[in-house]
Amino acid sequence: MPVGRFITFEGIDGAGKSSHIEAAAEALRAQGRSVCCTREPGGTALAEALRELFLSREMDALTEALLVFAARRDHLRCVIEPALAQGQVVLCDRFTDATMAYQGFGRGFDLNVLAQLEAWVQAGRQPDRTLWFDVPATVAAARRAAARAPDRLEREDLAFFDRVRAGYAARAEAAPQRFVTIDATASMDAVRTRVLATLHDLGP
Numbered sequence: 322m323p324v325g326r327f328i329t330f331e332g333i334d335g336a337g338k339s340s341h342i343e344a345a346a347e348a349l350r351a352q353g354r355s356v357c358c359t360r361e362p363g364g365t366a367l368a369e370a371l372r373e374l375f376l377s378r379e380m381d382a383l384t385e386a387l388l389v390f391a392a393r394r395d396h397l398r399c400v401i402e403p404a405l406a407q408g409q410v411v412l413c414d415r416f417t418d419a420t421m422a423y424q425g426f427g428r429g430f431d432l433n434v435l436a437q438l439e440a441w442v443q444a445g446r447q448p449d450r451t452l453w454f455d456v457p458a459t460v461a462a463a464r465r466a467a468a469r470a471p472d473r474l475e476r477e478d479l480a481f482f483d484r485v486r487a488g489y490a491a492r493a494e495a496a497p498q499r500f501v502t503i504d505a506t507a508s509m510d511a512v513r514t515r516v517l518a519t520l521h522d523l524g525p
């Protein structure tokens with residue numbers, strides 16, 4: 322049986338990651354891999370209900386962190402771990418790097434508390450590879466404005482998204498063996514080519 326692989330897609334809102342997950346899944350299926358596409362917060366009925374609250378209700382940073390980690394716990398137990406145990410490739414739109422970047426760097430919430438929640442919730446599980454779609458906050462804001470009405474997080478200002486981006490940069494620097502940085506200012510085609518190239522060597 323193939324070894325399961327856990328791949329996460331990260332970046333500030335509007336970076337373009339959601340646009341590329343389905344193409345990545347198709348390419349992997351064409352290689353004969355079984356693929357599970359999912360997202361955070363979300364991926365189970367309970368976690369999707371928490372996502373709805375998270376994206377629409379006002380709350381403080383600790384409540385945000387508790388909600389995303391509660392959703393993550395359910396998602397790991399019910400979807401991610403079973404899929405990995407079956408040898409699937411799990412492609413997940415955001416994971417704990419988003420919590421560190423948004424709640425930690427964006428909101429200024431204590432990174433040590435987030436790390437403790439991470440340890441409880443994940444019991445050692447980490448992504449095997451993380452594709453970070455990197456764009457300046459101004460570029461992402463222009464893309465979002467052209468594409469959709471903003472949710473609660475997307476109404477934050479450019480300074481917030483600058484801090485979140487800096488958070489991703491710090492995470493990438495701290496774990497260079499796991500992170501692949503994608504220049505997401507490039508054209509859709511160029512980004513797609515780069516995404517597919519990073520998934521070529523997933524192993525058996």
Ligand SMILES: Nc1ncnc2c1ncn2[C@@H]1O[C@H](COP(=O)(O)OP(=O)(O)O)[C@@H](O)[C@H]1O
Nearest residue numbers: 334335336337338339340464468507508509512
């Ligand atoms: N490389 C790109 N160049 C130009 N526009 C892009 C690019 N990637 C994505 N977009 C557009 O930007 C918007 C946001 O993309 P999306 O994939 O939803 O971002 P995210 O999931 O990171 O929030 C969409 O309208 C998408 O078509």
Ligand SMILES: Cc1cn([C@H]2C[C@H](O)[C@@H](COP(=O)(O)OP(=O)(O)O)O2)c(=O)[nH]c1=O
Nearest residue numbers: 334361362389415416419420423424474475
């Ligand atoms: C997973 C996660 C997401 N978020 C935020 C980032 C996004 O603004 C939002 C939802 O992510 P996302 O699914 O990327 O939003 P969209 O469907 O609009 O592209 O939740 C956090 O703040 N912390 C987290 O731990």
